[in-house]
Amino acid sequence: MSIDINAQMQALPERVNADANLQRIGRYCSVEFLLQCGDHSFYLSVDRGRLAPVLEGARRMRSWRFALRAAPASWQHFWEPVPAVGYNDIFAMSRYGHLAIEGDVGPLLEHLRYLKAVLALPRVMRAQAGA
Amino acid sequence: MSAAIEPIVGRYLHLDVLGEMHRIYFEEAGAGIPLLCLHTAGAHSSQYRHLMCDAGVTDRFRVLAFDLPWHGKSNPPPGWQDMEYRLTSAFYVAAIRAFIDALGLARPVVMGCSMGGRVVVRLAMECGASLRAVIGLEGSDHPSPWYDDSWLERPEFLRGDFCAALVSGLVAPQSPDEPRWETLWHYYQSAAEVFRGDMHFYRTDSEYRGGQAHTHGCPVYLMTGEYDYSCTPQLTRESAARIPGAEAIIMQGLGHFPMSENPARFRDYLLPVLERIA
Numbered sequence: 001m002s003i004d005i006n007a008q009m010q011a012l013p014e015r016v017n018a019d020a021n022l023q024r025i026g027r028y029c030s031v032e033f034l035l036q037c038g039d040h041s042f043y044l045s046v047d048r049g050r051l052a053p054v055l056e057g058a059r060r061m062r063s064w065r066f067a068l069r070a071a072p073a074s075w076q077h078f079w080e081p082v083p084a085v086g087y088n089d090i091f092a093m094s095r096y097g098h099l100a101i102e103g104d105v106g107p108l109l110e111h112l113r114y115l116k117a118v119l120a121l122p123r124v125m126r127a128q129a130g131a
Numbered sequence: 132m133s134a135a136i137e138p139i140v141g142r143y144l145h146l147d148v149l150g151e152m153h154r155i156y157f158e159e160a161g162a163g164i165p166l167l168c169l170h171t172a173g174a175h176s177s178q179y180r181h182l183m184c185d186a187g188v189t190d191r192f193r194v195l196a197f198d199l200p201w202h203g204k205s206n207p208p209p210g211w212q213d214m215e216y217r218l219t220s221a222f223y224v225a226a227i228r229a230f231i232d233a234l235g236l237a238r239p240v241v242m243g244c245s246m247g248g249r250v251v252v253r254l255a256m257e258c259g260a261s262l263r264a265v266i267g268l269e270g271s272d273h274p275s276p277w278y279d280d281s282w283l284e285r286p287e288f289l290r291g292d293f294c295a296a297l298v299s300g301l302v303a304p305q306s307p308d309e310p311r312w313e314t315l316w317h318y319y320q321s322a323a324e325v326f327r328g329d330m331h332f333y334r335t336d337s338e339y340r341g342g343q344a345h346t347h348g349c350p351v352y353l354m355t356g357e358y359d360y361s362c363t364p365q366l367t368r369e370s371a372a373r374i375p376g377a378e379a380i381i382m383q384g385l386g387h388f389p390m391s392e393n394p395a396r397f398r399d400y401l402l403p404v405l406e407r408i409a
Binding site: 082083085086088089090091092094095096105106109110112113116 | 277278282287288292293295296297299300301303304305357358360363
């Protein structure tokens with residue numbers, strides 16, 4: 001069953017900002033990045049671990065440090081409660097050609113544990129919702 | 132109050148490897164056929180602690196694992212502060228053979244994971260006649276670097292939590308939280324420079340294809356978790372096809388650290404292999 005990725009993205013900041021452990025491990029992370037889902041663009045802006053409301057839709061001249069681009073079906077697989085082989089991690093998706101990681105990977109790697117956890121949250125939310 | 136002492140015993144060994152003395156930490160449990168276990172890059176021998184506490188293994192096997200120099204409780208060599216650590220194929224093989232000789236292990240089984248799963252292939256080719264079998268966990272016969280790692284030596288990434296996050300996706304989603312995070316803790320513990328130094332072996336200096344792939348009758352088992360995207364099941368099958376007498380076993384619901392990320396599931400795959408070896 002697929003999830004509404006836009007709704008999921010809009011619900012993400014509240015979850016990130018209410019998660020004390022995520023706030024602890026991400027407290028030095030400030031970065032803007034793009035999550036591309038097919039034709040849909042989601043701009044995520046993190047300021048010291050807090051995620052601002054996610055902007056949806058293409059925005060000309062909007063800057064980002066790095067971009068994660070995948071097809072909607074790939075993100076759907078990534079957010080399955082138990083993802084299939086090749087979809088359980090952004091690096092797994094990259095290795096198997098399901099995800100392109102572009103731009104400056106520096107901030108992604110520097111805050112890797114935090115950002116991986118943020119990206120995986122829709123999986124947790126979906127599992128908790130019993131979807 | 133309750134307390135339990137595990138059967139694992141740890142000791143230190145002063146070992147000559149390629150003319151240089153190293154203070155090596157090793158652990159062991161059980162009795163019988165020596166089963167020497169090799170840890171992954173940037174980790175240490177604790178990865179095998181569950182195996183050493185498994186009576187289904189230790190009743191017939193003497194399970195041993197040592198920390199490579201620079202890892203775990205083994206020291207780096209004197210003067211380490213003035214050198215860059217880079218694991219080479221030659222040193223790795225020499226260290227394993229020196230350990231086997233020093234402890235007088237007769238026809239041991241050597242089982243390694245990841246870089247350890249790679250080096251056992253060369254061991255079989257170099258001295259297979261003196262080994263009962265080798266088991267390469269998450270092992271293949273050649274490097275397959277798939278991402279640029281030029282950033283790995285930048286100081287902002289020389290952190291344990293970065294190494295842990297880098298490998299975290301290699302643990303299968305089915306693996307329970309506690310062993311998953313213990314597996315990642317080993318990467319938190321390691322000196323990040325050591326992880327990077329091991330990558331020299333894993334990404335560059337371990338090409339074992341070509342030439343005479345002769346294992347001298349030594350059985351070679353290559354066991355890989357389906358979720359391993361570092362040593363993929365495909366790489367494992369291709370490697371096994373090139374090595375005489377090798378067998379590939381793909382393990383469902385496991386990743387790159389089967390012995391530590393999900394010991395209960397791993398033993399279901401390992402015990403039948405040990406049964407055949409014994």
